[in-house]
Amino acid sequence: MKLSQALKNQPKVLSLEVTTRCNLDCIYCTKKAKKIGDIDLSAELLEKISTQLEQFERIIVCGIGESFLYPEIYNLVQGNKAQKFSIVTNGTIPIDYKRLNANGNVEMLIFSIDALEQEVLNQISGRYKLESLLRNLDEYDKYYKENKVKINRVLNCTLNEHNLKEILKLVDFARQRGFGTIHFSFPRGNEKFIDDNQQEINNILKCAAKKAAEYGLYFADPYTTCCVYLKWVTPYMAINGDVFSCAETLYIDKKVGNIDDMSFSDIWLSENYRAFQNGEACKECKFLSNCRLEFKDK
Secondary structure: OOHHHHOOOOOOEEEEOOEOOOOOOOOOOOHHHHOOOOOEOOHHHHHHHHHHHHHOOEEEEOOOOOHHHOOOHHHHHHOOOOOEEEEEEOOOOOOOHHHHOOOOOEEEEEEEOOOOOHHHHHHHHOOOOHHHHHHHHHHHHHHHHHHOOOOEEEEEEEOOOOOHHHHHHHHHHHHHOOOOEEEEEOOOOOHHHHHHOHHHHHHHHHHHHHHHHHHOOEEEOOOOOOOEEOOEEOOEEOOOOEEEOOHHHHHOOOOOEEOOOOOHHHHHHOHHHHHHHOOHHHHOOOOOHHHHOOOOOO
8 A cells, every 4th residue: 555545544553652661772772862761651641542442453562662571561462352462572571472462462573683693782782682582482482382373473673783794694593483574674863874884785685585585584675664554654652642643753753642632533633643644744754765755746
């Protein structure tokens, strides 16, 4: 579906930030710059949005923090049986897969893995423990073997100055560990790195795509990835209730409302959101250049 078409559709998916707590210190993370402390989604705010979650078919748990450090993560998933959940995680916090997927509504787990060499991980994330990730993946294998219930798993890698030589290794790893998709993403805010190393990045990604195809892995190329999820552009609710139309408006801190003041339904009808639907944010978006091509001459 074209972006211009997806913008017109009322979102049936919501990206929800549940915590800013994290056990890592990634070089591309915006937490330090924004001077955000360790905060969890409050019980009051969760109660406020709980009745409104019915309008969404899918919830993506994603934010500055590590999803599995949110104390209520299991209750959140179990308490919303009608919604399908995707959860972004760095993979180092133990996951109780059986408890998490008790209702069979966990659709996807996105593991952020930027390297496989501990030395490189130390340069990127500071405190990333590879053995913790491997234990989590072993636990998934055990869960699947015992329950015959599959959760789609994505390996996501944010490209940076330290891990270009890790890309092909990550494709091999994704195959070995049974991931269905491998996704490489660019670091928003560090476009200079991409420009300075474009030829090397292009060559490596071309090799990675070929290898992924040979393995039967779905390869999400950062140059062709679009912000359309199924048939919607995913809105984002931050820890304080601020609602953003998309990833780019979140990055530039241009909210369309706050759930304390407006319902989601009211936000979709607001003047700010209508402007977004007309492609205003897309024209200057620096996340995904192929998306904004639809709007460059408008």
